[in-house]
Amino acid sequence: MSNIPDDLMYTDSHEWVRDEGDNTATIGITDHAQDLLGDLVYVEMPDVGDNLDAGAEAGVLESVKAASDYYSPLSGEVIEVNEDLNDSPETINEQPYDAGWLYKIRMTDAGELDNLLNAEGYAAVVEADDH
Amino acid sequence: MPFIPHTEQEIRSMLDTIGVDSINQLFDEIPEELTRFSLDAVPEGMPEMDVANLMAQRAQQDAGAYSFIGAGAYDHHIPAAVWQIATRGEFYSAYTPYQAEASQGTLQLLYEFQSMMTELMAMDASNASLYDGASALGEAILMAVRATRKSKSRKILLPKTLHPAYRATANAIVKNQNIELIELPYDAGTGRVDMAALASYEGEDITAMVINQPNFFGVIEDSDALVNWAEANNALTIGVVNPLAMSILNPPGEWGEKGVDICCGEGQPLGIPLSSGGPYYGFLTCRQAYVRQMPGRIIGRTVDLDGKTGFSLTLQAREQHIRRSKATSNICTNQGLMVTASTIHMAMLGAEGLARAAAASHAKQADLEKALSEIDGVEVIFDSPFYNESVVRLPMPVSELINQVAEHNVLAGFDLSEHYPELGNALLVCSTEKQTEQAVAALLDAMQQVITQHTNSSAG
Numbered sequence: 157m158s159n160i161p162d163d164l165m166y167t168d169s170h171e172w173v174r175d176e177g178d179n180t181a182t183i184g185i186t187d188h189a190q191d192l193l194g195d196l197v198y199v200e201m202p203d204v205g206d207n208l209d210a211g212a213e214a215g216v217l218e219s220v221k222a223a224s225d226y227y228s229p230l231s232g233e234v235i236e237v238n239e240d241l242n243d244s245p246e247t248i249n250e251q252p253y254d255a256g257w258l259y260k261i262r263m264t265d266a267g268e269l270d271n272l273l274n275a276e277g278y279a280a281v282v283e284a285d286d287h
Numbered sequence: 288m289p290f291i292p293h294t295e296q297e298i299r300s301m302l303d304t305i306g307v308d309s310i311n312q313l314f315d316e317i318p319e320e321l322t323r324f325s326l327d328a329v330p331e332g333m334p335e336m337d338v339a340n341l342m343a344q345r346a347q348q349d350a351g352a353y354s355f356i357g358a359g360a361y362d363h364h365i366p367a368a369v370w371q372i373a374t375r376g377e378f379y380s381a382y383t384p385y386q387a388e389a390s391q392g393t394l395q396l397l398y399e400f401q402s403m404m405t406e407l408m409a410m411d412a413s414n415a416s417l418y419d420g421a422s423a424l425g426e427a428i429l430m431a432v433r434a435t436r437k438s439k440s441r442k443i444l445l446p447k448t449l450h451p452a453y454r455a456t457a458n459a460i461v462k463n464q465n466i467e468l469i470e471l472p473y474d475a476g477t478g479r480v481d482m483a484a485l486a487s488y489e490g491e492d493i494t495a496m497v498i499n500q501p502n503f504f505g506v507i508e509d510s511d512a513l514v515n516w517a518e519a520n521n522a523l524t525i526g527v528v529n530p531l532a533m534s535i536l537n538p539p540g541e542w543g544e545k546g547v548d549i550c551c552g553e554g555q556p557l558g559i560p561l562s563s564g565g566p567y568y569g570f571l572t573c574r575q576a577y578v579r580q581m582p583g584r585i586i587g588r589t590v591d592l593d594g595k596t597g598f599s600l601t602l603q604a605r606e607q608h609i610r611r612s613k614a615t616s617n618i619c620t621n622q623g624l625m626v627t628a629s630t631i632h633m634a635m636l637g638a639e640g641l642a643r644a645a646a647a648s649h650a651k652q653a654d655l656e657k658a659l660s661e662i663d664g665v666e667v668i669f670d671s672p673f674y675n676e677s678v679v680r681l682p683m684p685v686s687e688l689i690n691q692v693a694e695h696n697v698l699a700g701f702d703l704s705e706h707y708p709e710l711g712n713a714l715l716v717c718s719t720e721k722q723t724e725q726a727v728a729a730l731l732d733a734m735q736q737v738i739t740q741h742t743n744s745s746a747g
Binding site for chain 1 (some may be wrong): 436489609613
């Protein structure tokens, strides 16, 4: 069973969101997503300063068996990306919710947070995926 | 038993299994207006004997002539051993090396090819080849646009001194992708990119700049200055080079302060015969930072479970069979046989042999240019260093001279007047190390005669 922390919000495309409370949010991919992808070998990140729309392609995750786009759960400006992943993309496999975060965004519409799933809702998505 | 396995019956059975009425129905998603053309220019089939006769006739059109035509394809010496080895069954029939366990020979050869190209270009990485030099440029432009998300303009500076067919091909490949190709004029005195015209783009958002070395006129561009200009203006650089010339000229990875970002070109001068225009192959190299934007196959060296060296396709997530519509390109193959010959050719000549072939080509052209300029009415147009081609102005229409000189069994060169009317009666003349004294004498005699005749008849 994959790890789904209660204090995060989720999308059905397997991204997680941590509301940092100052109108910014941190974004990553879930434990379930990293498990599906397998060992990650490369992460393509958005550029700091990029303006992303909710649902827009934010970057690409490349693993030993697939390459997969990830999408921005929220609209806003990218204010920081996790540079450590350039040298050690496997951090996402090891700590998807901590050191394996992808990027931080300054939200243009905090109301979009209401569109996200809670842990229970996302667990149902994973459950459906598994069957 | 039918030789081709798709019988009507088998097709029917497959369609019935998936519940589709006709093969065309499988292509429903293609808009109708794109499917309406028909292949009217393709003739009916011919019996094998008739084809052999036709090809023998056409081959005679090539045979026997002394040729001074370069313009993108060059008649260099190819040691007999090159094609003897390349046509061995193990190389000749080897195909798609997706199964590494069954393709180590092919994979190692392609890896050696990539290593040779990166060394020749002084670049970090090479792919396993593309179809030809012109389409390699198209791919290089798309690659530059993908690699620079910060540049929103998608503007590419393309020198007018680049081969007209390359400009046309690049345009055909990128024109529907919202990319703007801007033509950079050349200096009428030097035949090089006009630096004053280039300066007018200073501070603009330019995605990339193409630098051709040597350029279509055979002229050596000031590649250091061009790369430095691009660097100062945050534009990527794409080198388009004659690979043999790089054995004696400064390689693209060392141009200017930081070298070019991407470098491509036509591989034909490295062991591929003229063959009336093809097949040739394109090469594409880049800095390490852009390797994930590179299209085409890339072979990597690795170790197996026992720690033994082995070779395999690598970085395949760029390619169609993994990334589908988001792949870097529709290219999913390489010019295997041409690259096999080229790799053997480079291995046989070595760095020194390549440099000697290139230097001899230049030396013969220097002699020829001088001899041509001594014919009354003929003048060398550009006052610049050149590699193995030069442009001369004639005192008569170029096509007339070419046709009349051809009657003396000599092909005088390439007529520039269609693509560069501003140059007047301009002829592009080429030499390689293969050129003989007899060939040069035949060209000079024939030109002298034809020009004298023309002068006398216009005077009379």
